[in-house]
Amino acid sequence: MRITRVRATPVAVPYRTDETWAFGRRRGLVALLVEVDTDEGLTGLGEAAAYPSADAVLGALRAMEPLVVGSDPLRIEQLVQRIDVVGTYHHTGCSSPAAAALETACWDLLGKSCGTPVVxxxxxxxxxxxxxxxxxxxxxxxxxxxxxxxxxxxxxxxxxxxxxxxxxxxxxxxxxxxxxxxxxxxxxxxxxxxxxxxxxxxxxxxxxxxxxxxxxxxxxxxxxxxxxxxxxxxxxxxxxxxxxxxxxxxxxxxxxxxxxxxxxxxxxxxxxxxxxxxxxxxxxxxxxxxxxxxxxxxxxxxxxxxxxxxxxxxxxxxxxxxxxxxxxxxxxxxxxxxxxxxxxxxxxVPPEPGLGVRLDAEKVGRYAELYREEGAGFAFHDPAALSRAPALPKR
Ligand SMILES: [Mg+2]
CATH class of the missing domain: 3.20.20.120 (Enolase-like C-terminal domain)
Structure with missing residues (x-):
């Protein structure tokens, strides 16, 4: 099996109530849906947290794509080493969600190809x-x-x-x-x-x-x-x-x-x-x-x-x-x-092969559109909090 393409879709899903912490608040969650296509017709699913931002993770994902396209997705350790060592992405916080999404998609592909849940x-x-x-x-x-x-x-x-x-x-x-x-x-x-x-x-x-x-x-x-x-x-x-x-x-x-x-x-x-x-x-x-x-x-x-x-x-x-x-x-x-x-x-624990999840195409479309229209408003950076520099530690 060979990876032929990596697709990434930023989505924004609203919360019931704002999530607040010491330095800001956010009104919903932004994530990158990652779909890894293969020459055998199977697609593996992964998801990257938009941390520190969707654009940063999307950039890392695009830069990693040449390292994984053409690779066997079932050689997971080898693929991760290629990203980390050859690609020099080892343990840089900003790129890790992208690498994690690719790795997760490979586990989904492995489970699907074996007909068994990842567990x-x-x-x-x-x-x-x-x-x-x-x-x-x-x-x-x-x-x-x-x-x-x-x-x-x-x-x-x-x-x-x-x-x-x-x-x-x-x-x-x-x-x-x-x-x-x-x-x-x-x-x-x-x-x-x-x-x-x-x-x-x-x-x-x-x-x-x-x-x-x-x-x-x-x-x-x-x-x-x-x-x-x-x-x-x-x-x-x-x-x-x-x-x-x-x-x-x-x-x-x-x-x-x-x-x-x-x-x-x-x-x-x-x-x-x-x-x-x-x-x-x-x-x-x-x-x-x-x-x-x-x-x-x-x-x-x-x-x-x-x-x-x-x-x-x-x-x-x-x-x-x-x-x-x-x-x-x-x-x-x-x-x-x-x-x-x-x-x-x-x-x-899902009993189906792979990760055991199925995308809802209508919702992917709806929340991708919400991200395009209002993505900036979903950032975890409260302008009011940004205007006052936090002084830590307290007391
Ligand atoms: Mg914590």
């Missing part, structure tokens, strides 16, 4: 369904309380809340509202996105622990591992690494420094599904659970990750998902984004 090529099912957290992006306490109640009604076991605002009381107010709305049993994961100094982190986490926390994600800079280890030693809540652990090399350093209790990994940021599996292996060797991070993904990338997670024992915590935010998707059926497709916060 069977990665070790088989360790679990039949994969858990995701409920993303609480609502801003004010009343909305947060209502979203917590919605999460509980949907059967979610873990909610995710961004913290690290300028005023700790604002964080505490939202956290209290979430606990009230979601109930006593809900796991609550908070993510400060590196906002705090070590002292501020210790103080903030201590104040938040009264509401019961599952994990605290990246409380301090991910580029100062001894500081992470110090904070970890001073708080009673397990620490989840994220900005510190984008690549396998980063994860290795986090584990070596004892800087986290749980490590997140993301196929978009480290070149694809096989490396996500390898990340889990590194963590397993250190006796540490791993969590799938997401920059915001639609059905193709979510299904791809589900195959890896289902086949890998130490994905023991809820993974990052956007089901609570997405209004729609570009794929058909149960891997389409919105929450209604999740059961108790979980997605089933």
């Amino acid at each position: 069977n090529l990665l070790g088989g099912r360790f679990r039949d369904r994969v858990e995701f957290f409920h993303y609480v992006a609502a801003a004010g306490p009343d909305e947060v309380r209502a979203e917590g109640a919605r999460a509980a009604r949907a059967g979610a076991r873990t909610c995710y809340l961004k913290v690290g605002s300028d005023d700790l009381d604002t964080d505490l107010e939202r956290l209290a509202a979430l606990r009230e709305g979601a109930g006593r049993k809900m796991g609550i994961r908070v993510d400060a996105n590196e906002a705090w100094s070590a002292g501020a982190a210790v103080q903030a986490v201590a104040a938040m622990e009264e509401f019961g926390l599952e994990l605290v994600e990246q409380p301090v800079s991910g580029r100062n591992l001894p500081e992470m280890a110090y904070v970890r030693s001073r708080i009673g809540t397990p620490l989840l690494a994220n900005e510190a652990s984008w690549t396998r090399s980063d994860q290795f350093a986090v584990l070596r420094e004892g800087a986290a209790d749980v490590v997140s990994a993301d196929q978009q940021m480290d070149g694809g599904l096989l490396n996500l599996k390898r990340s889990a292996g590194l963590c397993a060797a250190a006796g540490v659970p791993v969590v799938k991070h997401s920059l915001g993904e639609l059905g193709v990338a979510v299904a791809a990750a589900v195959h890896v997670i289902a086949s890998t024992p130490n994905f023991r915590c809820a993974n990052q998902g956007y089901g609570a935010l997405l209004t729609d998707d570009i794929v058909e059926g149960r891997f389409a984004g919105p929450l209604e497709n999740y059961t108790d916060g979980c997605l089933e």
